[in-house]
Amino acid sequence: MALPASMKCIEILDPGPTAALVPAERPLPTIGPGEVLIRVAAAGVNRPDVIQRQGMYPPPPGASDIPGLEVAGTVAAVGQAVNGMAVGQSVCALVTGGGYAEYCAAAAELCLPYPAGYDAVRAAALPETFFTVWYNVFQRAGLKAGESFLVHGGTSGIGTAAIQLAKAFGARVFTTAGSDEKCRACRDLGADCAINYKTQDFVQVIAEQTGGRGVDVILDMVGGDYLPRNIKSLAADGRHVSIAFLSGPKADVNFLPVMLKRLTLTGSTLRPQPVAAKSAIADDLKARVWPLLDQGRMAPAIFATFPLDRADDAHRLMESSTHIGKIILTLDRI
Numbered sequence: 001m002a003l004p005a006s007m008k009c010i011e012i013l014d015p016g017p018t019a020a021l022v023p024a025e026r027p028l029p030t031i032g033p034g035e036v037l038i039r040v041a042a043a044g045v046n047r048p049d050v051i052q053r054q055g056m057y058p059p060p061p062g063a064s065d066i067p068g069l070e071v072a073g074t075v076a077a078v079g080q081a082v083n084g085m086a087v088g089q090s091v092c093a094l095v096t097g098g099g100y101a102e103y104c105a106a107a108a109e110l111c112l113p114y115p116a117g118y119d120a121v122r123a124a125a126l127p128e129t130f131f132t133v134w135y136n137v138f139q140r141a142g143l144k145a146g147e148s149f150l151v152h153g154g155t156s157g158i159g160t161a162a163i164q165l166a167k168a169f170g171a172r173v174f175t176t177a178g179s180d181e182k183c184r185a186c187r188d189l190g191a192d193c194a195i196n197y198k199t200q201d202f203v204q205v206i207a208e209q210t211g212g213r214g215v216d217v218i219l220d221m222v223g224g225d226y227l228p229r230n231i232k233s234l235a236a237d238g239r240h241v242s243i244a245f246l247s248g249p250k251a252d253v254n255f256l257p258v259m260l261k262r263l264t265l266t267g268s269t270l271r272p273q274p275v276a277a278k279s280a281i282a283d284d285l286k287a288r289v290w291p292l293l294d295q296g297r298m299a300p301a302i303f304a305t306f307p308l309d310r311a312d313d314a315h316r317l318m319e320s321s322t323h324i325g326k327i328i329l330t331l332d333r334i
């Protein structure tokens with residue numbers, strides 16, 4: 001099918017409130033060697049998009065300024081040096097930007113097939129959270145079967161993926177969330193212990209539940225005063241991975257327990273990493289996680305969908321933090 005000259009997309013006009021997200025018409029993205037052009041059917045909304053819209057998370061060099069870090073749809077064109085991909089194939093992809101649009105360029109190596117029985121909405125809910133959680137929890141922090149794991153923000157897109165992945169790979173899963181309803185949702189996803197951080201002290205609950213030992217791995221997106229509390233909650237040889245700091249980037253940390261317990265403090269951001277690094281994550285996901293999705297042993301938690309031109313409403317919902325799981329934008333041809 002011939003490609004149109006232009007496409008609908010959502011631009012960030014003046015970074016700031018949700019009104020900054022404005023429908024626009026742009027030329028289709030050009031694709032380079034190793035890339036494919038995806039005709040987007042659905043695009044995931046992630047908290048980093050909100051932070052980008054607010055002007056605090058600029059796209060890395062070379063990335064589209066259109067927001068959107070994950071898409072699902074059909075391959076519309078294949079660039080040079082791409083093997084094994086064909087026009088018409090359904091894929092979901094991790095992208096560095098450009099997802100809120102009818103067409104999006106993606107590195108072929110970062111495209112994954114739809115799991116069995118998936119539509120575009122469910123497929124678009126996978127890349128950003130599954131790449132992030134797999135890389136940080138399993139590749140960086142080395143979570144192993146039989147270990148214990150704490151993820152804060154259990155009902156976030158990241159949290160819902162982390163609970164399911166950690167549980168599927170044999171960990172005892174602890175999580176925190178901001179209401180009893182959210183805690184119930186976390187338990188439904190497989191969390192062994194969900195702690196309402198507004199009514200309970202997670203440090204105390206984890207100490208009680210682990211006989212004072214603590215957990216082996218913590219995935220943290222809160223930062224700030226959670227850092228010293230997380231350190232208290234880690235077991236000897238524990239690993240702490242920071243992926244965000246919703247409560248602030250600075251922390252007052254006592255390094256004595258870090259030394260005495262031989263802790264590892266690490267962290268990462270996914271978006272600026274080179275394709276080769278992300279490709280290694282994609283390979284691992286395809287081999288070890290996609291079969292579990294194919295078998296229905298885990299699934300993305302979809303909370304709401306919005307048409308592309310209501311991206312502002314999608315961001316408002318995300319900023320309200322009332323959602324449980326993923327928010328997805330749809331284009332009119334799923």
Ligand SMILES: NC(=O)c1ccc[n+]([C@@H]2O[C@H](COP(=O)([O-])OP(=O)(O)OC[C@H]3O[C@@H](n4cnc5c(N)ncnc54)[C@H](OP(=O)(O)O)[C@@H]3O)[C@@H](O)[C@H]2O)c1
Nearest residue numbers: 046047153156157158177178221243244246268269270321
């Ligand atoms: N480093 C990376 O590579 C990477 C990649 C992707 C995402 N991230 C980060 O991971 C985090 C989760 O992303 P997401 O898209 O899954 O987010 P999301 O679905 O919007 O969830 C964020 C949740 O965090 C909880 N929360 C805890 N403290 C908060 C605070 N101070 N302000 C706002 N919310 C707070 C809220 O639930 P409660 O009601 O339970 O408080 C909220 O629903 C974001 O910070 C994002 O930037 C990092």
